[in-house]
């Protein structure tokens with residue numbers, strides 16, 4: 001149901017439920033300004049550009065001490081593994097997302113037969129169109145996310161206190177710029193359709209851009225969003241048969257493996273020495289709430305509104321999306337990567353264990369963290 005906040009600002013009651021879902025009051029308060037801008041004012045949808053006020057501190061280092069060898073090794077690897085989106089991908093590949101011979105996503109991604117339960121029947125052409133729209137929607141969100149990652153990585157490069165981290169951060173800025181470039185190019189030249197930024201994604205990015213605490217920015221981008229992205233990229237990779245998209249995702253996944261590795265190295269070091277008990281608890285709560293928000297918040301409502309509104313309710317659509325086998329694999333994949341990283345950086349304290357158990361996420365805690373997984377390991381995990 002839609003409501004009206006005044007001044008032409010409309011909201012959907014699902015937006016209210018997002019704020020209500022954040023149980024921890026401190027976390028809800030810190031996210032509230034971004035939630036107002038994203039969910040109620042819909043700044044990401046109503047404007048061509050959005051100015052976000054950054055307030056973090058720049059850490060200018062005059063010691064030039066190189067004292068983080070593991071991070072330096074990661075930097076060397078990043079320099080050695082740079083690729084060129086123009087040269088290394090075959091852009092002459094003909095892509096036809098409506099061609100059933102080379103499905104752009106597998107049938108288990110959107111099990112459209114399941115719509116019959118809600119009285120919606122699609123012919124072959126409509127089904128192909130729905131798959132096409134969903135892929136455009138996903139890749140558009142990747143593109144928006146990569147723009148956020150580009151700015152976040154630039155900001156944390158300014159803020160980290162290790163010289164080796166600044167070296168490494170510079171390579172990540174390059175990586176994210178290239179990711180933005182290749183997703184944009186694929187959408188523009190191959191799919192020729194893109195979607196606006198999802199409101200929930202806008203809220204998370206706005207929150208990270210404007211939070212003055214560099215380690216929250218870092219945690220949000222390098223651990224949470226990167227974990228979400230890795231889950232989404234590998235799920236899409238494993239379902240599409242389109243060769244250019246598969247190759248593109250493989251390249252991006254290799255880079256993202258290093259980004260998360262960098263994230264866990266920096267935060268493990270920082271959280272073990274640089275924060276108070278109260279600050280730790282705040283970060284534990286923040287990470288937990290964001291993990292839950294990421295679980296059920298990306299349900300292609302823009303595609304629903306375009307194709308199915310009026311034929312089925314939003315709640316029915318949510319149920320349909322949540323039941324998709326590929327979406328279940330995506331959540332599994334995301335938490336399999338994310339939770340061991342939270343454990344490794346010290347945010348799964350005994351106090352938090354019950355929360356994770358209740359959310360069904362504790363089972364992932366003992367898995368391999370990003371410092372134990374190389375680029376090759378992540379590629380080997382793809383199908």
Ligand SMILES: [Fe+2]
Nearest residue numbers: 146149176179
């Ligand atoms: Fe990226």
Ligand SMILES: [Fe+2]
Nearest residue numbers: 149226256259
């Ligand atoms: Fe990244």
